[in-house]
Amino acid sequence: xxxxxxxxxxxxxxxxxxxxxxxxxxxxxxxxxxxxxxxxxxxxxxxxxxxxxxxxxxxxxxxxxxxxxxxxxxxxxxxxxxxxxxxxxxxxxxxxxxxxxxxxxxxxxxxx
Amino acid sequence: xxxxxxxxxxxxxxxxxxxxxxxxxxxxxxxxxxxxxxxxxxxxxxxxxxxxxxxxxxxxxxxxxxxxxxxxxxxxxxxxxxxxxxxxxxxxxxxxxxxxxxxxxxxx
Numbered sequence: 001x002x003x004x005x006x007x008x009x010x011x012x013x014x015x016x017x018x019x020x021x022x023x024x025x026x027x028x029x030x031x032x033x034x035x036x037x038x039x040x041x042x043x044x045x046x047x048x049x050x051x052x053x054x055x056x057x058x059x060x061x062x063x064x065x066x067x068x069x070x071x072x073x074x075x076x077x078x079x080x081x082x083x084x085x086x087x088x089x090x091x092x093x094x095x096x097x098x099x100x101x102x103x104x105x106x107x108x109x110x111x112x
Numbered sequence: 113x114x115x116x117x118x119x120x121x122x123x124x125x126x127x128x129x130x131x132x133x134x135x136x137x138x139x140x141x142x143x144x145x146x147x148x149x150x151x152x153x154x155x156x157x158x159x160x161x162x163x164x165x166x167x168x169x170x171x172x173x174x175x176x177x178x179x180x181x182x183x184x185x186x187x188x189x190x191x192x193x194x195x196x197x198x199x200x201x202x203x204x205x206x207x208x209x210x211x212x213x214x215x216x217x218x219x220x
Contacts, residue, residue, distance in 0.1 A: 002154065033207060043155070043200065043210040056206050090154050097206040103154025 003027065004104035006091050012110045018079040021107045025072055025093030031055070032074040033094075033101060034066055038087040049074055050097055078109070086111045116201055116211035124217045125191055133186045133214045135201035144184045145208070146175055149198040160204075191218045 003026035011019055025032050034046040045058035049068035060066075063081075068074045078085060088108050092101040119134045135144065143162045147155035159168050161177035161184060168175045172195075174187040188195055196218050201211040 002156075004154075035208075042212055045207045045209065048207050058207065092154070092208075098204075100157055100160075101204075101208060103156070105153050 002102040002104060004091060004093050004102050006089075006104035006107050008107060009105070010108045010110070012112060013081060014112055015081055015083060017081050018077065019081065019109065021076040021078070021089050021091075021109075023074045023076070023091030023093075023104060025074070025091075026102055029093035029095055029102075030072065031094045031097055031099070031101075032068050032072070033092040034060075034074070034076050035090040035092065035103075036087050037090060037106070043090070046076070048097070055097060081111050083111050085109065116203060116209065118199075118201060118211040118214050120214060121212065122215050122217075124219070127192055127218055127220050128190050129218075131188050131191055131216070133188075133199050133216070135184045135186075135211050137182050137203075140181050141203050142181070143204060144177060144181075145202045145204055146184070146186055147200045147202060147210075149200060151197075155198075155200055155210075188216075191216075193218045193220050 005024040007022045030051045033048045037043045046060040047066050048056040052068050063079050066076045088106045090103050090106045092103045094101045117136050145160045146158045149155040159175045164179045164181045166177045172189045176185045199214045203209045
């Protein structure tokens with residue numbers, strides 16, 4: 001158990017819809033990262049928050065947004081969903097930007 | 113984007129065999145990490161290599177960082193079914209850039 005909690009584990013929805021994925025980091029970790037894992041693109045970095053502030057951005061679509069709240073949990077919002085958004089979405093947390101990242105077990109998103 | 117190419121992409125072997133997985137890049141890295149991801153779980157860090165030529169051992173797993181710090185290898189001796197999973201190399205800065213992955217299946 002990494003100590004990182006992601007909910008829900010599975011999400012099935014339709015094209016055009018909007019979903020919110022939630023991540024609770026390990027106790028004491030200030031950094032939260034989001035990654036997308038798909039069969040064709042592999043595991044790709046989306047965005048990094050540190051203590052509530054956006055720290056780094058990867059290839060995150062404009063339809064996607066994230067935030068980190070004062071209690072340090074984070075949410076990833078995906079809107080206007082397309083079939084190609086079907087993937088595993090992982091959250092990771094670390095003490096700080098250069099520390100080891102610990103991954104949650106992911107949310108599997110299926111778009112029908 | 114600094115690509116990390118892994119080979120082979122897939123590996124299917126019998127229990128007891130040895131194997132080597134490679135991670136290559138055209139860029140120099142200050143450090144490289146190896147992760148294993150099992151089905152239904154997130155990646156778990158196995159090791160970080162920092163110094164060119166460095167060799168680290170973790171039970172039956174041997175990790176090597178190339179002298180020029182552009183490549184790395186993971187060697188597994190006497191593979192077991194429990195070694196089955198996706199092996200990923202990664203470069204770590206303020207985020208992780210993952211390699212293309214090697215999916216290993218070890219049959220009993």
